[in-house]
Amino acid sequence: MPPNFHADTPLAQRMRPASLAAIIGQEHLLATGAPLRRLVEQGHLPSIILHGEAGIGKTTIAMLLADAVNRPFHALSALNTGVKQLREVLDSKDSLAFESPVVFIDEIHRFNKAQQDALLGAVESGDITLIGATTENPSFSVNNALLSRCQVYRLEPLTPEQISAVLQRALLEDHVLKKLTIDLQAQDTISKLAHGDARKALNLLELAIQTADTRQSPLIIDDALVARVAQTALVRYDKDGEQHYDIISAMIKSVRGSDPDAALYWMARMLVGGEPADFIARRLVILASEDIGNANPNALLLADAALRSVQSIGMPEARIILGQVVVYLATSAKSNSTYKAINAAMALAEKDASPVPLHLRNGVTKLMRNQGYGQGYAYPHDYPNHYYPQSYLPENLAGTSFYEFADNQREQHSKQFMAWLKSQAASND
Structure with a gap:
């Protein structure tokens, strides 16, 4: 190791820009x-x-x-x-x-x-x-x-290209590193592991250089060395990100298929490969509504809480939160009934723009009331069980159904409750 390699001040501090014009990003x-x-x-x-x-x-x-x-x-x-x-x-x-x-x-x-x-x-x-x-x-x-x-x-996280520029500037301008002959083969890897954090990138570079084989000239900084100093296995994502999407797809399908072990494995692959924890958490929030929905409404609450917790805590502790929520979601009852219902409703809304029935409009002025706004509307809370059978759709869409109760305990309970409400209303007529 060259005698003057080590410095009292960390590389990230030494490379702090001296003017606004010198800031990268x-x-x-x-x-x-x-x-x-x-x-x-x-x-x-x-x-x-x-x-x-x-x-x-x-x-x-x-x-x-x-x-x-x-x-x-x-x-x-x-x-x-x-x-x-x-x-x-x-x-x-x-x-x-x-x-x-x-x-x-x-x-x-x-x-x-x-x-x-x-x-x-x-x-x-x-x-x-x-x-x-x-x-x-x-x-x-x-x-x-x-x-x-x-x-x-x-402020935005630095792009991989900007992180690479930070690394190159350090090699060329730092008064310690520019005395060394360094072959930085892992520049892209460090850029990905840094996740937009210039300080983390410089710390990784400095640690890798300090750990490199001093018998070599130039000092070789490759992926294997960076993996050792970062204490992580590097999952290689191809240039266009195909594996990135393949692995998140595998995790989602494993949760949807109620396989907690596979879900944990694919999530672990992403985490050790440097995938941001909040990206994973956001996908789980979507999944909780799309694939579980009203079969277990608590799934969305837990996934949303996990997202906020992951954002405030960060890695490595965020892995614990993600592990809990992915197991909970994978072992939960599943339903996509509300997902299908909103898609069907939006498909119809794109084709139909029927006016709001008069009895559902607010008659806030005398003129509106004279025109029939609000007339005939029955306030449900004035009736037994807070329910009154009346039409809430435009006349031409009367009887249209978007939502179908799935065959899980919670939705079947809701289905039975709705049937009971209607039967009670009929018997009160």
């Missing part, structure tokens, strides 16, 4: 004419929230925005900052300073309401310019009062 915000670029060119920086995944440049962009408008920069982390420390920073502003300092708060979604409220006055008065960074949707994780005072900008 986020062109929708930083390219010529883009919103953040226009703001700094005008010397103006309002309070903003940067929303996006880890490792895509939120902290770097915040620092460089402050530098571009010549503002003092204070960085805080919501993980270890309390109200007291926050107020100390807010109260430290020099009253004679012409420009307000930029206060950057990483993981701002972790601030509780009291901590977020402590920011309101300073942001409102302009004593500080707030830049918050969050990996969660600000609409749900930042309180409305603070959110209304900030412009939210969404």
Whole structure:
């Protein structure tokens, strides 16, 4: 190993861009004419929230925005900052300073309401310019009062091509790596494993180089080496993504076919191959409604909860949640009756645009009521069992049926209940 290879500062830190122009990615915000670029060119920086995944440049962009408008920069982390420390920073502003300092708060979604409220006055008065960074949707994780005072900008994960550009820049420009002769054969693999996270890509590259066979020149960084340092088996997805779609299809069909072992295997193949956990979770939400539906309404609730949990927790722990939900779905009763029903209804809706019957329209004005709006409508809650037999379809579609009860316990119970309602209404006439 060359004597000067190891450095005290990690590669990802050494490669942090020194200017907005040096940032790879986020062109929708930083390219010529883009919103953040226009703001700094005008010397103006309002309070903003940067929303996006880890490792895509939120902290770097915040620092460089402050530098571009010549503002003092204070960085805080919501993980270890309390109200007291926050107020100390807010109260430290020099009253004679012409420009307000930029206060950057990483993981701002972790601030509780009291901590977020402590920011309101300073942001409102302009004593500080707030830049918050969050990996969660600000609409749900930042309180409305603070959110209304900030412009939210969404940062996008880097594309594989952009990650490759980050890696190449590191090999060419880093003062440590450029002294080495490196054959980076696993560039595409690192790009895929990084999932848009530049920091993760640089960490993988650095670890692979540190682990490479020092007897070789150049140092060979291939897929096998990256697999070892990443502690994952690399599932090769072909160029056009065919295997990606084949494996997700296999998992869905295994769940639909009530085979939990096969479903777990195909899901594991995706996870060890680097498939984003939230992609898998979204497919399970769809499956819970399409293939299980009202045979077990809890399936959709559990799948939706899994999606939100996976998004907030991330890998590797997300695998536990996905494992639970895929077994639950695979072993659940199945039905596609509601899936077929909505498809049939939409097919008819594309061909038929019958007017709403008068008795179903709201007679909100005297003229409407005189025209018959709402007349003849029977309010079901005024009748026994909260049911009254009346037509809710246009006259030309009377008797049309889209939904057929499937032969599972829950839907058959609903079918029996509906039959009982109708029989009770008939006996009350």
